[in-house]
Amino acid sequence: MTIAGSPAVATNVGRPLVGGRRFSLDWLGAVPFLVYVGLFLLLPSAIVGLGAFFNADGSFTLDNYAHLSRSYVVKATIDTISLSVVTAVIGAALGGLLSYAIVTGSPNGLLRRLVVSASGVLAQFGGVTLAFAFIASIGPAGFVYLFAQAHGVDYYAHGIWLFELPGLALVYLYFQIPLMVLVFLPALDGIKPQWREAAESLGGNTWHYWRHVAGPILFPSFLGAVLLLFANAFSAYATANALINQGQPVLSQQIGGALSSEVGAVEPGFAKAIAIEMIVIVTIVTILYSLLQRRTARWL
């Protein structure tokens, strides 16, 4: 609309500077983060990756990477991936159900506040403390086991599985389920009640709604959460080391073993190669996660 008598007004907002492109300083805010990532993620990764090409005497070698095919490393890789997949899938399923129970309740209800607060704490609860908590409760000398045994239930009758991979999986679930709640709850909160009502008014039932609407919308978020849980379990070290100190069944323990072997030679280059193997796997998972998150962000 033009108002008679009012002069045309022009501003420089959004215009390029004379003779050059507009120079934005927005990225300055990200500098501390980029410096941090560079110093404590990229640089160490590069040092580790390059270091794996050298022997302890400083000579160049490909042996460290070649040794990744050693049978016990391959087994540890498979076991770690299996453990991570199992705990990620079970954690995602149980955490997902718990999240759903929360969103179907009152938004300010006691259940929601309680579970979210507890999840915030428990998702970070790991390492020696967590391992000890399990040993002291359900371990072979733990009060739960002694109580169960006194009542005729011996869940270690076929071996003390707590100190093996199944036990480790159980302990991991202790932080995997709360993490799932924290990661997946926002996605469930993003589901709009109008979608269900629209599906119903268009002739759909509950199955149709989940099959055609809520399921496809939530699936990328769910899958992304599974990947995050996988990475969380895959990179865990302290909990596994505190619970299982023989056999080193997970990859992160293999790194420790290569750096401080009691029976053989210390192999820092080999430890670095294992670390690179782990970094590659976690990087692939992270890229997949970010791709899924990008899709979810458009919908929720």
Add this chain to the structure above:
Amino acid sequence: MTERSGVEVRLENLVRRYGAVTALDGLSLTLAPGELVALLGPSGCGKTTALRLLAGLEEADEGRIVVAGKDVTGLPANRRNIGMVFQAYSLFPHMVAWENVAFGLQMRRVGTAERKKRALETLELVGLGRLANRYANQLSGGQQQRVALARALAIRPQVLLLDEPLSALDAKVRARLRDEIRRIQLEVGITTLFVTHDQEEALAIADRVGVMQAGKLEQLGSPVMVYSRPATPFVADFVGLTNRIKGIVRGGAIDIRGASIPLVDPTSADGPAVALIRPEAVTLTSDGAMEAGPLVGTVIAVAFLGATSRVTVDLGDTTVLAQVATSAASQNPAGSKVRLTLRPDPVLIQREEAAPTAS
């Protein structure tokens, strides 16, 4: 799209309670085949509850819903064949526009090719054929609501329900889409219930307007009747602007500062009352030499509305709004002295001592 004739819809004595709160208190309403009825009222008056009961998204505590002669009170939403457009954000975000529109057809097991053809036809009807492959987040608010309308119509429902479908849109888009909805409704001939809190929207689009308050229907009538002959003080207050001017009731008329105006209810008892007078019923005459009098005042504001203007006149102890032609208003700028004339149309009165201001 083929022409269809609508069906009759009857809401009979519907009651809906939420704990101690009664959201609908014996609502009865009949929609004639092909008619568009707008339910108008303030937030919490029960209009959306009525619509949701008809949609089957909630259950009535008492009463009956009859669509095309069939009692659907106990039927779930997915078996009522009623199309619904929600306030906003109801499109499925992971589907493109035509897939959204085809969803209801998919639920009815219509073949893939046929449902795409019908979805595209319906999108053409709402003028969005060229955006059939866009996701909701690639459409504007107005376009999203058009797709939602197409989605509701694609299943060829018996009844169309519109739950404040324009409230999230900006004024210009709202006005355009409002007219578009009416055009399509007339073209399809579908019985439609439109819920809104926007009186302008309701009066502009509906065959009949139902004004609700506290779960009850205060008045149901044509937009002209509801506006010009409000049945209750609430309707007079809620629909349009109303001057509240003190006067004395005598023999079926109210005397306002010497001007006698007939009452809608001529049997009203004599005594003091407040007359509810539309700004359109007030005219201005200007005369610089006029003497002070009971209906002589000073213009304190003029609001330009386009063809008409709203003039606020200070009578000393009260202010009165007059809606007059802009040409007349321009002769009486702020500060000028004017005489008010009240059109002798029958008016409603209120007995309580209300503040004598325009509302």
